[in-house]
Amino acid sequence: MFEVDAISADHKDVIHDVVFDYYGRRMATCSSDQTVKIWDEDELGKLTVSSSWKAHSGSIWRISWAHPEFGQVLATCSFDRTASVWEEVAGEKVAATMTPARRWVRRTTLVDSRTSVTDVEFAPKYLGLLLATVSADGIIRIYEAPDIMNLSQWPVQHEIANKLPLSCISWNTSAYMLSSHLIAAGSDDTSMDTGKVLIFAYNESARKCAKVETINEINEPVTDLAFAPAAGRRFHVLAVASRDLYIVNIRGNMSNNSSGNMCLDIQTIRFSDHNCPVWRVCWNMLGTMLISTGDDGCVRIWRMNYTRNWKCAVVLKAEGSYPAYESSLNSPTFTAAAAATAKYYKKGTISNPNQVPWH
Secondary structure: OOOOOOOOOOOOOOEEEEEEOOOOOEEEEEEOOOEEEEEEEOOOOOEEEEEEEEOOOOOEEEEEEOOHHHOOEEEEEEOOOOEEEEEEEEOOOOOOOOOOOEEEEEEEEEOOOOOOEEEEEEOOHHHOOEEEEEEOOOEEEEEEOOOOOOOOOOOEEEEEEOOOOOOEEEEOOOOOOOOOOEEEEEOOOOOOOOOOEEEEEEEOOOOEEEEEEEEOOOOOOOOEEEEOOOOOOOOEEEEEEOOOEEEEEEEEOOOOOOOOOOOEEEEEEEEOOOOOOEEEEEEOOOOOEEEEEEOOOOEEEEEEOOOOOEEEEEEEOOOOOOOOOOOOOOOHHHOHHHOOOOOOOOOOOOOOOOOOOOO
16 A cells, blocks of 8 residues: 655755655755755654755756765756755754754865766765766766765766767666676767667776667667666666666676677666656665656556566556646657756746736
8 A cells, every 4th residue: 555645845946856865764855946955754754844955056957865874965966067065064053952953065066067967876885985977968977085074075087978968877786797887877869869878887907987888779868767776686677767668687797708898688678558758767775666757647666576577566646646648748858959958848828917827
């Protein structure tokens, strides 16, 4: 049984990302209103806003929590061509008997990109405090904080240029039988009919990250992707949100082949249950359950059955939510005109000045 609980976010524009922290007790949201909100659970398990601030001068696309071993640290990325790292610190006491108030401080602003920074994600804990960003100019940048006590310094460790603009990125959480750095990136490009999911790995001999595979079976614009937690599997699983939902199984060898490139065996499975573009995918902590959302206004939960095939087990739809997906509407992410700005499309015209617009 699932219960749907509506939360009044109080954002003044489109919410682009919602992310829980490592323990699932805190939630961060970001929006086109240029603000970030932090939500904490109260004694009754309800989420309430504990912090809210203007983080960028443009729409904020994505937000990421660092592992709690490094403290309460967030990263955000924006249409204003920057990414920022934030840390929660104790402020001054309001009264002598009260605990110090906590606030979020910007530790650094990463300004290397010349175009919109479309995604940001911290690396798995075992790699240290690494941060990866992707941008609309097709460049992946990996930053490292050499001193976790000084988060104002984030030198670039790797910079990987690609021909396609990039929209999302995901770190693999396990190094089993593959490179310690295994990264997947997706592109929302609509101009070229090529593979839109790229796999990158760290080459020990060359001491750099390079592309090792392109998944050509996925040639539609990609809006999100996520590696599943390892959970003892002998292969890696990648979920991809595009026109449809894809689950990709990735196998490889510890040694490289004669040409010096990593050998990967990739199996791609396609699911069309949403019958519309898929926007977001995420996994549970064990990698046994996949959650996807789409333009149909539904949240679908996928599980593997006894024959080791993935099936949609649950479909959730909040009462009074968005109408069912209409095939005649063009999703803004899949049109070339909206590739570099906020995601709006025309629904009608207000002719009477006394009418109040709802959005």
